[in-house]
Amino acid sequence: MTLDKILAISGKPGLYVLRVQTRSGFVAESLQDGKKITVGLRSNVSLLSEISIYTNDDEKLLADVMRNIAIKENEGPAISHKEDNATMAAYFKEILPNYDQDRVYPSDIKKVLNWYNMLQAKGMVSKEVPAAAKEVATEESKEIVKEESKDEVAETVEATKEAPAKPKKAAAKKAPKAE
Template identity: 60%
Template structure:
């Protein structure tokens, strides 16, 4: 499963898998407990494939940050948890993304990245490569 089917829903913990679209929103399934919920269009919803992290030079797609974590951890879970202290989380994030913008990337963002990576890893979603359509487009050029 790719990151374009994984959602973060404002006000709800964890991550959700997009199941189907309805007239008034969509149905999603929690990756934490498997419960299905209906989400309206008024909710603040982010698709993981559309999220990027600020660096001093550019914005790095979240999938690349996940790939960096995956390399650092040899495909395993993170060595720090999202509930570790601020200093330990900042040190860890500097190891995976050394040039992240400290002024625009907040501690809550770092905690979410670590937590989301671990949730995806537990669910067996570990393929963070770019979408196949993008790769085909690059090959044509």
């Protein structure tokens, strides 16, 4: 499931797909009815791929939370966002057991469930980890290896600085030319 071009626009219901960027903003298409709208640069817009949910440890990306829902529901619809707060909180606790209950409000849970059901209705949810996320994971592991290599190089440089330097040979002087 990729949420790279899915937008939530403040003041507008539903989710939108980014279509075209313009000088003064961009054009987005509604996932619900397919209508296209222009959005100015002053509008408060959030990319779903950039949204995270607070947990007791750190933050969990929204895509990972939606993947957990897809796994639990076998890519089917989740419970309605119109359920009472206690039911939604219990459901969300099953999906993300360590979510921070002080910082994740019922309105946040309601949005996540509503967004998941919208994306599920359009066939945009999946239990699989997208290839881009797998590439990011391998890139992160490569970066770790690079960092470890840099540390080893730094240690080697430090060791050579501490080692006594060999005396340099004096440069041979050229004899002046006789004229």
